Amino acid sequence: MKRILYGVGFFLVILGLIAVPMDLHAKDSKGIIVSAAADLIKAFKEIGGFYEKETGNKVIFNFGSTGMAAKQIEAGAPVDLFFAANKSYIDGLQAKGLIHPETKTLYAVGRITLATPKGTAKLNFIKDLLDPRIKRIAIANPGHAPYGLAAKEAMQKAGVWDAVKHKIVMGETVRQALDYVETGNVDAGIVALSVSIGSKTEFSLIPEELHNSIEQAMAVIKSTKNKKQAIEFANYVNSPKGRQIMKKYGFVLPSEMK
Secondary structure, eight states: OHHHHHHHHHHHHHHTTOSSOOOTTOOOTTEEEEEEEGGGHHHHHHHHHHHHHHHOOEEEEEEEOHHHHHHHHHTTOOOSEEEOSSHHHHHHHHHTTOBOGGGOEEEEEEOEEEEEETTSOOOOSGGGGGSTTOOOEEEEOTTTOHHHHHHHHHHHHTTOHHHHGGGEEEESSHHHHHHHHHTTSSSEEEEEHHHHTTSSEEEEEOOGGGSOOEEEEEEEBTTOSOHHHHHHHHHHHTSHHHHHHHHHTTOBOGGGOO
């Protein structure tokens, strides 16, 4: 009964979070399931395509908020490898004995942008959110999405949070927050640079000193039966080809971290 309830609950949770429909239980011996933060959608679709073509091994991605993905893993979700948008979530799983600690690795530092719908006025400074014409502002939910937390921190440090918090529209993921901006359902948003690139938005980069560093980490999940392949894919992300794609989407690479 517990397994049935978990299965139903897990299915309901991922419905609103994943970017591509999938069956988390339908993996073969040559495939792995990778839970990844929503800011990685564009980069990982490219990296995954090259990896599958070069190795013949399949990667099934579960894109969502880092906090919700961590909870799914804690609940026993069949995940082989986890790419979090903040290393604190990997540390939390390590403290609970749920990862192979020797595989914990920083793979990127993310940045955030101030975005408006394509064709509208570009905002250059967070204080521009005080403009009365900006009535709705999208961010990812700070409670479980690291990019949403960074957005809130930036607004607080810029001194505008108290004045605009009633305008905030929260998406479950940073990708959903971007969708709100692209469709014009909000007047502005603070989202990840990685999803802003190539989007239907006008955007400007937010100074990194306005928020805590978004250090992103990955680890192989201890319950995996595909540890070797999970490590292989993790290494591929940090390979020259993988890093080139990550850099294309605005990520600072591990070798560039201070």
